[in-house]
Amino acid sequence: MIEMFFMCSELFQLLIIYAFADKMIKRRYSQPVTFIGWLLLFILDGVIVLKVNNGILNMVMYYVLMLIILSFLYCSDFQNKIMLVIHIFVYGVLAEFVVYILMSFLGEIKEDMYFLTSALSKIVFSLIVRITIILRKKKDTMNISLKLLLCVFAMPVGTCTGCIIQYFINNGFNDTYLEIVFYLIFIIVNYVSFIMFDTMQQYVIISAENSILEKESEFYYKQCENIQNMWEGLRNLKHDISNQYVCEKLMLQKGEYEELEKHYDDMIGKLRFDEIYSKTGNIKIDSIINYKLTKIAELGAHIICNIKIPKEMKFDNMDMVIIIGNLLDNVMDALKEVQDGKVELNIRYMESNLLLKVSNSYAGNRRKSAKGEYITTKNDKKIHGMGLKSVKRTLEKYNGKLCITEEKNVFSVKLHMCI
CATH class of the missing domain: 3.30.565.10 (Histidine kinase-like ATPase, C-terminal domain)
Structure with a gap:
C-alpha cells in the first residue's frame, strides 16, 4: 500500500514537471513521443530507487536523468535546460519547507502524517508551478481572466485544506462543523473543476478559429504577393514591347514563321487576362x-x-x-x-x-x-x-x-x- 501511494504521488509530480517543461521550453518531438520520454524517466527513477539505497545519490541521479531527458526531448539552449532543472529542484525544496511549516503550526509532526505531508508537498509543488506559468504568461502579455485565475488557485488550496481536515477527522476530531466544511470544500472543488472545463472548452474553440484565421491571413498574403509579381511582370513586358516588335520583324524578314508563332504563343500566355x-x-x-x-x-x-x-x-x-x-x-x-x-x-x-x-x-x-x-x-x-x-x-x-x-x-x- 505504501509503495503504491509513493508511486502514484511521484507520478503526479512527474506529470506536473512534464507540463511545466512544455510551457517553459519548446518541444523537439510530438506530444506522445515527449510523454513517453518522461515515462521512461519515471521507470528509470523507480529502478534506481530499488537498486540504490542512498537518498542523496538517488536525488542526484534523478535530476541528472531529468537533464538528459530534457536535452533529448527539447530544443532550447542547454543553459535554459539546466536552469529549468534548478527551478524544479528549488520548487520541490520550497514545497517541502512550506508543508513542514504548515504542519508545525498544527502540532508535533508524527510518523502517521507521512501520507498527508507527502500529498500536501506534491499539491504545493503543483501550486508553485502554476504560479510560475501564470507569471510567465503575464510577462508575455497574455490576458488571463480573474475567474480562471481564482480557479487555478482554488483547486490546490481546497485540496490541501480538505486533506488536513480529513486527517483530523480520521484521528478522532469528530466535529460536525469540521465535517460540514470538508463537504463544502469537496463541492466547491467540483464546481471549480466544471468552470475550468468550460473555460478550457471555450479556449480550444477560440484557439482553433484563431489558427484558421492565421492560416487564411498567411495564404491570402502570399497569394497577393504572387499576383502582384504577375502584374509587375506584365508592366515589364509592356515596357519592353518595342524590343519585342524588333525581334518579330527580324523573324518575319528571315521567314522564321514557326519561331514567330511560338513567340506569339508565349506572348499570349503572358498577356492572358480575361478582364x-x-x-x-x-x-x-x-x-x-x-x-x-x-x-x-x-x-x-x-x-x-x-x-x-x-x-x-x-x-x-x-x-x-x-x-x-x-x-x-x-x-x-x-x-x-x-x-x-x-x-x-x-x-x-x-x-x-x-x-x-x-x-x-x-x-x-x-x-x-x-x-x-x-x-x-x-x-x-x-x-x-x-x-x-x-x-x-x-x-x-x-x-x-x-x-x-x-x-x-x-x-x-x-x-x-x-x-
Missing part, C-alpha cells in the same frame, strides 16, 4: 478581387463589378483581403452548384466609411443553426463554414456591421465599416 475588374491602384485589394473574380468567371458566371475606393485607406489592407477573399470564396463555392450564375460586387468608400455588398446566385436552401448561423454544406465542418465567421471577427476590429439576406435564390452579404 481587369478592379483598377483602384491599391495593389493588394486589386489583386485579390481580380484573381477571385477571374476564377469565378471560369465557372461561367456573369459578373457585375463596381468598385470606387481610393488607393490609400485607413483600413488595414490585410483585413480587407481577409474579408473580400472569404466572401468571394463563398461565392465561388455556391456558383459551382448552379448554371449561368450571377455575381455582383459593389464597394464604396466615403469619409472613412466603407460599404461592401456582394450578391450571388445559389441552389437550394441554406440551413441555419440554433444560433442563426449558416451551416456549411461541406463535409469538413471544422475547416469549411468558417468564411463568414472570419469576416465577423475581422469586422469586430472596426465596430463593423454585417447583414445577410436571401431572396429568390440570391444570397447577399452587406457590411459597413468605419474608423
Whole structure:
C-alpha cells in the first residue's frame, strides 16, 4: 500500500514537471513521443530507487536523468535546460519547507502524517508551478481572466485544506462543523473543476478559429504577393514591347514563321487576362478581387463589378483581403452548384466609411443553426463554414456591421465599416 501511494504521488509530480517543461521550453518531438520520454524517466527513477539505497545519490541521479531527458526531448539552449532543472529542484525544496511549516503550526509532526505531508508537498509543488506559468504568461502579455485565475488557485488550496481536515477527522476530531466544511470544500472543488472545463472548452474553440484565421491571413498574403509579381511582370513586358516588335520583324524578314508563332504563343500566355475588374491602384485589394473574380468567371458566371475606393485607406489592407477573399470564396463555392450564375460586387468608400455588398446566385436552401448561423454544406465542418465567421471577427476590429439576406435564390452579404 505504501509503495503504491509513493508511486502514484511521484507520478503526479512527474506529470506536473512534464507540463511545466512544455510551457517553459519548446518541444523537439510530438506530444506522445515527449510523454513517453518522461515515462521512461519515471521507470528509470523507480529502478534506481530499488537498486540504490542512498537518498542523496538517488536525488542526484534523478535530476541528472531529468537533464538528459530534457536535452533529448527539447530544443532550447542547454543553459535554459539546466536552469529549468534548478527551478524544479528549488520548487520541490520550497514545497517541502512550506508543508513542514504548515504542519508545525498544527502540532508535533508524527510518523502517521507521512501520507498527508507527502500529498500536501506534491499539491504545493503543483501550486508553485502554476504560479510560475501564470507569471510567465503575464510577462508575455497574455490576458488571463480573474475567474480562471481564482480557479487555478482554488483547486490546490481546497485540496490541501480538505486533506488536513480529513486527517483530523480520521484521528478522532469528530466535529460536525469540521465535517460540514470538508463537504463544502469537496463541492466547491467540483464546481471549480466544471468552470475550468468550460473555460478550457471555450479556449480550444477560440484557439482553433484563431489558427484558421492565421492560416487564411498567411495564404491570402502570399497569394497577393504572387499576383502582384504577375502584374509587375506584365508592366515589364509592356515596357519592353518595342524590343519585342524588333525581334518579330527580324523573324518575319528571315521567314522564321514557326519561331514567330511560338513567340506569339508565349506572348499570349503572358498577356492572358480575361478582364481587369478592379483598377483602384491599391495593389493588394486589386489583386485579390481580380484573381477571385477571374476564377469565378471560369465557372461561367456573369459578373457585375463596381468598385470606387481610393488607393490609400485607413483600413488595414490585410483585413480587407481577409474579408473580400472569404466572401468571394463563398461565392465561388455556391456558383459551382448552379448554371449561368450571377455575381455582383459593389464597394464604396466615403469619409472613412466603407460599404461592401456582394450578391450571388445559389441552389437550394441554406440551413441555419440554433444560433442563426449558416451551416456549411461541406463535409469538413471544422475547416469549411468558417468564411463568414472570419469576416465577423475581422469586422469586430472596426465596430463593423454585417447583414445577410436571401431572396429568390440570391444570397447577399452587406457590411459597413468605419474608423
